[in-house]
Amino acid sequence: QKEVEQNSGPLSVPEGAIASLNCTYSDRGSQSFFWYRQYSGKSPELIMFIYSNGDKEDGRFTAQLNKASQYVSLLIRDSQPSDSATYLCAVSISGGSNYKLTFGKGTLLTVNP
Amino acid sequence: EPEVTQTPSHQVTQMGQEVILRCVPISNHLYFYWYRQILGQKVEFLVSFYNNEISEKSEIFDDQFSVERPDGSNFTLKIRSTKLEDSAMYFCASRGTSGGPKFFGPGTRLTVL
Secondary structure, three states: OOOEEEOOOOEEEEOOOOEEEEEEEOOOOOOEEEEEEEOOOOOOEEEEEEOOOEEEEEOOEEEEEEOOOOEEEEEEOOOOHHHOEEEEEEEEOOOOOOOOEEEOOOEEEEEEO | OOOOEEEOOEEEEOOOOOEEEEEEOOOOOOEEEEEEEOOOOOEEEEEEEEOOEEEEEOOOOOOOEEEEOOOOOOEEEEEOOOOHHHOEEEEEEEEOOOOOOOEEOOOEEEEEO
């Protein structure tokens, strides 16, 4: 069974610190990797996606992918209280044109002022 | 910025009743999806839809579920005879290109009594 695993947290960091969120996946054929942010009672909001090994930066966010280790991470620099949310790792399983997403349970991040 | 919209935001129904959840995907997107999230659990894939037909469905998507694109803009999910365990947030998502990121609508909270 194809799984996506995340530490459920909560992860608590002070304002201005770097938050590091981690995710592992079981299917070696996975091709696309996404980080979504979800506030309580709201829908997933896309933050970043990454397809190739290495780092991808977008503003305060950096996604890191290591396909050999089946590991993807999200770094949030200069964390703000508004970053407090659940962060969902999602993996797109290879094959066909469906690219359905398999989600992890999410990591709850709390940024303390 | 284009966005996925969903109606209603909250639907309350009696067990055994039929419900139709509606979505308007982003206008130039070609791939459409339904996901659901039971309270406190993972976001789960239900069905993908491309070129006016189902391209993949999960084991959750049994004969009680159906999807339709009745016109050029709407995408609907019908549950024929709702069960208590169908209570969840239902998210519509769309994407434009193969493997590209998905954008989620705000969700419909379905409550089955």
